Amino acid sequence: MTFEQQLEQLSAILIRAGREIIMPAYALAVQTTRKADGSVVTETDLACQHFIEQELLKIDPKIGFLGEEMSQAQQLNCLQQRGGTFWCLDPLDGTTNFATSFPGFSISLALIRNGSVELACIHDPVRSETFSAFLGGGAFLNGQSIHCSEEVELSNSVGFIDFKRLQKETASRFATEKIYRSQRNVGSCALEWAWLAAGRGQFIIHGGEKLWDFAAGSLLASEAGCYVGDFFATELFPTSSLSSPILATCSRSLQAELKQQLRCEPPI
Structure with missing residues (x-):
């Protein structure tokens, strides 16, 4: 499978998570709890992480998984012990925004292999924007090539x-x-x-x-x-x-x- 095909597959998973899990909950009153580091978490964070992790297992069960809503010990074990290849997921980046009805949140997923990020996908479910990239292949927004600003001042x-x-x-x-x-x-x-x-x-x-x-x-x-x-x-x-x-x-x-x-x- 090419990098382009893999990105299409990952994008489809994140788009589905945004459409079926995040956005329906965004319209409701959201209950939050605080984690040990003081940040907030919702049931939507947990549900989204579980869904995406299960979908990624279908792609390749041998690839490790590091998610924000895991314990720090599990995260460090994946990073330092599993080493080579693992998915890195933030299932709902901007939880405070989400919980206070501010439309600024996203899902972020990367594939890290041998110390380098190989694939990346960020989905904004509010604006239906999906940003993606693969190592050496450029960056894209909804499939169209993008480039950063040329400002130097x-x-x-x-x-x-x-x-x-x-x-x-x-x-x-x-x-x-x-x-x-x-x-x-x-x-x-x-x-x-x-x-x-x-x-x-x-x-x-x-x-x-x-x-x-x-x-x-x-x-x-x-x-x-x-x-x-x-x-x-x-x-x-x-x-x-x-x-x-x-x-x-x-x-x-x-x-x-x-x-x-x-x-x-x-x-x-």
């Missing part, structure tokens, strides 16, 4: 910035100084990655995204022409960690300037 750039996960001094500087044109925080990391890839913004700054937040999006953005890494411009993969700071930009010049603004020095 930071003063003209719109960025997706998560202030609450930045150091206090850095967050204050980015919030008060005229560094860039404007800022957004969508509340769904996967949507921000997808929109960066589609040219709807020029950069992402996040103090600590989880693996399931950036796995699919990082490939999508890279294949769309973006420069993707952490605050030191170090590549995100391969990784043995469940989280990483994120600096992703549509041009090398923006990457260099924002790295300087973040005042990062390479680790000794």
